[in-house]
Amino acid sequence: MTLPLPMRPGHVHAYLLDGADGWTVVDTGVGIPEASELWREELERAGGRVARVFVTHFHPDHVGAAADLHELTGAPVFQGSLDYAQCELVWGNPTWSERLVDWFRLHGAPDDVTTELVAQASVYRPFIRYQHDPVLVEAGEALDGWELVAAAGHADGQLCLLKDGVLVAADHLLGRITPTVGLWPASRPDPLGDYLAALERTIELAPRIALPGHEALIEDPVRRARELQEHHRLRLEETVAALGPEPRTGYELSFPLFGDDLKPAARRFAIAETLSHAERLVRLGAAARNEADGVVTYTAT
Ligand SMILES: [Zn+2]
Numbered sequence: 001m002t003l004p005l006p007m008r009p010g011h012v013h014a015y016l017l018d019g020a021d022g023w024t025v026v027d028t029g030v031g032i033p034e035a036s037e038l039w040r041e042e043l044e045r046a047g048g049r050v051a052r053v054f055v056t057h058f059h060p061d062h063v064g065a066a067a068d069l070h071e072l073t074g075a076p077v078f079q080g081s082l083d084y085a086q087c088e089l090v091w092g093n094p095t096w097s098e099r100l101v102d103w104f105r106l107h108g109a110p111d112d113v114t115t116e117l118v119a120q121a122s123v124y125r126p127f128i129r130y131q132h133d134p135v136l137v138e139a140g141e142a143l144d145g146w147e148l149v150a151a152a153g154h155a156d157g158q159l160c161l162l163k164d165g166v167l168v169a170a171d172h173l174l175g176r177i178t179p180t181v182g183l184w185p186a187s188r189p190d191p192l193g194d195y196l197a198a199l200e201r202t203i204e205l206a207p208r209i210a211l212p213g214h215e216a217l218i219e220d221p222v223r224r225a226r227e228l229q230e231h232h233r234l235r236l237e238e239t240v241a242a243l244g245p246e247p248r249t250g251y252e253l254s255f256p257l258f259g260d261d262l263k264p265a266a267r268r269f270a271i272a273e274t275l276s277h278a279e280r281l282v283r284l285g286a287a288a289r290n291e292a293d294g295v296v297t298y299t300a301t
Contacts, residue, residue, distance in 0.1 A: 001042050003029035005061050007124070009177065009214050012061040015168055017161070019144040022051035025075070026161065026168050027213065030064035031129030036072050039065065043073070054143060055079040055134070056170035057155035058087035060124040062213065067129040077131035078143060083157030084136060089186055091128045097121065103185040106296055107271060108249025116264040117271075149205070153195020154179040156188045167207035172198065173224050175215045178231055182272025183279055192232060192280040199225040232277075239277040240286055240300065247290055247297030250275040 001014045007030075015026040023046070029035060043050065050073040055063045057080075066077050079087070090096055097118050104114040137143065139150035139159060146161040151172035161168040171179045181195045188194060202225040210221035218224050235257070242248075242256040250271050257277075258270035278298045281287035287298050 013213055015211055022049040024144050025050055025053045027056055027062045028065035028069050030060050030127040031068055032127055035065040036068045039072055050075040053077045057158040058083050060128050063130045064128045066131040070131050077134040078137050079134040080157045080159045081136040087130055099185050108251035108295055117268045120264045151198045153181050153191055153198050165208035167210040169210040169212050171213045173210050173218055174212045175218050180269050181276050183275035184272055190279050192276040199229050236277055243287055243300040247299050249297050
């Protein structure tokens with residue numbers, strides 16, 4: 001099912017997995033006012049009953065209508081335990097924007113820019129109607145015969161589903177878009193390291209097809225995983241080139257890496273993605289992280 005989004009990329013895919021006791025709905029779209037009506041129509045067209053709803057990760061376009069779907073169908077909602085903890089931390093926390101403000105300051109964004117970056121970040125809040133107290137699940141467990149596979153990086157606690165060579169990939173693999181991999185407050189310390197390891201695991205699992213959260217089916221998931229590894233290898237090289245002996249903040253580094261001309265939403269992701277690469281380089285010994293006077297900077301080693 002392809003659901004409309006009031007934000008880029010304009011759509012998100014949810015999936016209905018057929019099972020003995022009914023459909024497992026994977027992901028929900030955003031909780032826009034018309035979400036319940038959209039789902040009612042889509043489910044009527046599909047026929048059958050919804051046995052459960054599964055949320056792959058807590059980003060607005062995947063978790064946003066979980067409560068609406070639960071109300072509509074009565075089906076239990078399942079979500080990974082780490083992912084649900086982060087969902088609560090971000091969407092259930094009225095002080096989250098203050099935390100973001102502190103975090104952008106820590107990484108060198110000037111105050112006027114920080115205000116813009118964070119103001120824009122709360123646009124989605126009204127559309128996020130996640131399910132409180134879902135059934136918590138872990139990677140390695142099974143859900144109606146589908147294995148839950150950890151796919152950290154794009155979101156720390158993201159879980160994919162795998163059965164008979166079919167990977168429901170959510171935003172772990174996308175066909176043309178490169179999934180964002182960013183360092184955020186309270187995220188795991190090395191999200192790019194997590195992501196590269198998760199791509200390696202995808203290559204080992206060798207699914208024959210992947211169903212992504214956006215855009216077309218991925219007919220060669222192993223090849224796509226390798227392309228994404230190569231993309232980040234090149235981006236790490238570019239990040240090394242952007243570093244020098246002078247300390248530079250994540251905010252400053254985001255300009256040579258992502259260009260000067262970005263709207264606040266894009267700059268927010270650019271900074272987070274720059275930081276995930278800088279932190280990977282620190283672990284590889286190619287960069288050093290310094291913190292002084294409440295600001296984090298990186299230098300080449
Ligand atoms: Zn996502």
